[in-house]
Amino acid sequence: MKRAAKVLLPLLVLAVLGWGLDQLFPVPPPPQYSPIVLAADGSVLHAFLNPTQKWRMKTELREITPALRNTIIEKEDRYFYYHFGVNPLAILKAAGRNLTGTGRTTGASTITMQVARLLEPKERTVGNKLLEMLRAVQLEAHYSKAEILQLYLNLVPYGGNIEGVKSAALLYFQQPPDYLSLAQTVTLAIIPNRPRGLVLGRHNEAIRQERNRWLRRFGQQGLFPKQDIEDALLEPLDAQRHAAPALAPHLARRLVRQFPGQASVASTLQRGKQAKAEDLTRNYVRRLHELGISNAAVLVINNRTRAVEAYVGSADFRDAANKGQNDGVQAIRSPGSTLKPFLYALALDKGLVTPKLLLPDVPTNFGGYQPENFDKRCNGEIPLDRALAYSLNIPAVRTLNELGVPVFTAKLREAGFRTVARSAPRLGLSTILGGCGATLEELTNLYVTLANGGGYAPLRFARRNEELRIAQEARAGNRKQTQPTKPIQNSQLFSPAAAFLITDILAQLTRPDLPVGYETSIRLPKIAWKTGTSYGRRDAWSIGYNKEYTIGVWVGNFSGQGSPALTGSDIATPLLFDLFNTLAYNSPNNWFQPPATLDFRLVCAESGRPPGENCPNQLIDYFLPGVSPSLRCQHQKEVLLSADGQYVYCRACAPAAGYRRELYPNLLPEVASFKEAQGLPYRRLPAHNPACQLVRGGREKAPSITSPLANTEYVLNKGEQQQLLLSCATDNEVRQVSWYVNDQFLRTAAATERVFFRPPAGTLKISCADDHGRNTNIQVVVSEM
Known part of the structure; x- marks a missing residue:
């Protein structure tokens, strides 16, 4: 017992002493990494310098391939897995060589000791070497061997401001570490010992010779198969320093701010779609400069998952003269007419309208507000579907007046319109014509809601960890294909029936890129779309969707300056179709089907209402059973006419005989007044019987x-x-x-x-x-x- 105590007591004292020293001198903090934003497949989309202005991108454990691990360990520390941070035999051997002056002078540093030195750089002295050894032992107590190797690979220098294997792999070979060939892996393994003498792009031939020397040595040791060594020896070395990945600069900055302190953030962006969208936007805006238009923003959304697959905040992030660093996706602008489809969808659900219902389109004073159509013309009366297709303002304001501004703005708040939420009490009828603030992000997601049958959910910009892991395994070839992401839960803004009817109307518009050859046009994606132009021609919008994607486009100037040429149909829509034709060319073209809650009925062509007694002209229209208005058509009314046709009698003043019954148009007073003022032909009622005393002074039909x-x-x-x-x-x-x-x-x-x-x-x-x-x-x- 006493003997055991004599053995355990010193050990206990040492343990307490070690714990105390560990508390007094804690392990150095982990290195500061360069924030990186990943694409949906796990590849690096955008990288930033770390706070010390170095490229130090974090090499994850999964990116340390067996070839990289074996090469580093064989070259730097063969007994890495067997020592506790310090290799006593190597120290004794190195001390002997250094004292006798025989052999190569070495410091006997293990990988762990090198990590300690890289974490706390110091002058190379005997005292500092002893501190490195103590730190190495401490690191071994805190980290696993895999984590220590990871730290080493993240800290090794590659000349200039490049540190870590991942940074060197991306900046010189444009590949992550787990995609490097054996020759490239060995190249990166030999440079850290001579980061100034072996600089990739400057000393490629010297590096190639050194690389091959080590490859032959590894071959002799049987570290890699003979054929792999022979292939690697023949591989040329034409490495040059490249710019760091810089796709999606606006979203990258947004995600880095959203997830501070993370070495990497996984976005939902698809690398190919993002690159194409940026190129198309940049080249398109270049052609608009002579029109006084300098910028554009684009958003591409996967309808099923609500994942953003391309995000272009401006035409050129580096264009300081045109405020290229402004993010047009989040900029608050006037939405123009882009909200009209949602107004009509809500009106359909409220039973106020149907697609063929005729709406008055005449100059109207809504309590002091007198809207005008874009072309300054009126049609008298027009069916809802044409009013939406032609984006007429007066019918839209009339519908909003009937629906109620609070009802409409409440739905916009529910759809995440932040500016509308803040200013809702001050909003009026002009809201439907762009009199509120909205962002491309908010508007495009509202059209995704149309594509999803009225179901709303927030957009997704970042991927979940499980999704990222699956994508990375698929990219590495461990899975044949990425597992599908589960659709996210929606809240219902309007019914599937209303969403289908609006989509059906918006899909009837003639494509601006037709006609083309038949062989080409059958491969173009079918889409529904809507344009918008803000007051003063400051903002041009075009947003389109099909079953798979929704794409939103804004074109304008971040300065707010307008341009006479700036309209949604002429300026924004061509870019929208360029994007759809590029990103969804030859797609399946599955289209929306009418839901079971929708039905057909005959309506009068003169009013769009169910036929009354005098409706010879009828057509088929969609309606929502139990919801759509059922009032019978009264576009004609029977009047009592004097024998000579000069006067009309009411029931109170009609004589016992000497009159006839005839049908006359039953127009709203403002529509009749408009037709009269425009000289449009219509059958006007004769004057009322001047002898009638009953209606004199009545106000029910006052001017x-x-x-x-x-x-x-x-x-x-x-x-x-x-x-x-x-x-x-x-x-x-x-x-x-x-x-x-x-x-x-x-x-x-x-x-x-x-x-x-x-x-x-x-x-x-x-x-x-x-x-x-x-x-x-x-x-x-x-x-x-």
Whole structure:
């Protein structure tokens, strides 16, 4: 017992002493690595200098191939796996050679000792050598042999600011360490001993000779098969320093900021798609410079997984003059008309509209807001599907007015529109025409939602660890193919039926890149797409999708300067189709199928509603059973007409006999007024029976004053004889109206006539009375300057 105590006590003291020294002098912190962003297959997409301005990319354990491991150990430390950080026999042998002056002078450094020196560089003295030995023992206590070898391979110098095997492999051979040939592996193994004398690209012939010397030596030792050695000896060495991988610079910076401190971040980007998208965008924008357009941004998304497969933040990241480092994917811009499909999808789900329902397209005052169509023209009435296909503004604003701005903006907030969420209380009807802020990321994901039947989920920019491992194994040849990623869970923004109807409308547009030869066109991907142009022609958008991909394109200037040529259809759409034709050429072209919740019905061609009694012209339209409006068509109404056809009777004033029944168009007053003003032919009702007393003074069909706008201030120039326009919309029975200013008669005019007058300064009461005695009043303020 006493003997055991005598043995254990010193050991215990040594253990306590060792623990205390370990606490007082902890192991050096791990090296600072160069952050790298990986593509979906695990290859390096983008690399950054580390904080000390060195290229030191972390070599992972899986990248240390048997050939690399065996070469390093055989060359540097044959007994690496058998010692505790210090090789006593090697030290004694080296000391003997150094004292006697015989043989090669060596320091007997093990790989672990070299790691200690590389972690804490010091002047080479006997005292520092002893400290290295102590550190080596400490490192062996903290790390496994594999981790120590990994540290060594990450710290070995290769000249200049290049450190580590992975950095050297990528910068000189443009391959990761696990993709190097035997000759390349041996090349990288011999350079760290002479990083200044053997510089790749400068001393290639000397390096080749040294490489071959070691290859022959390894062959003699039987380290590698004879045939592999012979092949490696014949391999030429034409290494040159290349630029570090620099694809997807905007997303790379975004991910590095999102995951600080990580040596590598696995993105969802596909290397081939990313390179193609960058090239196409850069070359396309070069052709636009003469039009005063300097930048573009692109996003390519896999619809099934919501993974971003290409991310182009600007046409040229290095173009400082045009703010190339700005990220156009995240920039908040006006979305123009790109939100219209989602408005109509919500309106379909609310039962407000169907694809063939006719919407009024006439100049309209929505409580002081008067939108205009892009071409400044109106159509009177137009089916919803054509209103969306032609991107008409007035029908869209009318639909938003009926749906409600809060309902629409709530859905946009649910879809991740951050700027809309912040400014929702201030948003109005102009939201649907680009009067809110949005990013390419938000808009493109909203179109992915259309492609996914109304199901929304956030975009994915980074890969999960398991996905990355599978991709890396597939890339290394250990798996035949990457396992499919599970689709992510969605929240439903709108129904699959509404999503299909909008897709069906957007897919009817004529492709701008047709016609082409039949043999080529059958291989082009079928897509649905929508364009948008912001106010002042500052932003051009084009976003398209099919079953597989959604691609979003923004074109414009980061300075916010507009260009007369900048429109979504003319400028952004050609790039969209270049991208689709390149990235999805000869794709299966599987297309969307109508869901079971959708059905067909006959509707009247004159209104788009289910046929009434007088609807001879009918067509087929989609509808949502139990949701879509079921009100029967009333595009014609029966009227009681005097025998001579000059007057119309109401039920109250119709005589007992001497009248006939006829059908007349039942138009909205604003549509009738528009047709009258434009000289469009339509069958107008005769005037109402002037002897009828019942409707006199009634306000149910009083004129609607469309100009000036109620409760608006007008500032007129004193030096100019500026005038105000008076106009109104009336029931189609009205023939003339009377205008009053501050209760003083101004003049009588035809119902559709535009009246101008010079107003006095101050608050004005403007009144309009029709020939049925119905009256409307508004107030405006006129100022002079």
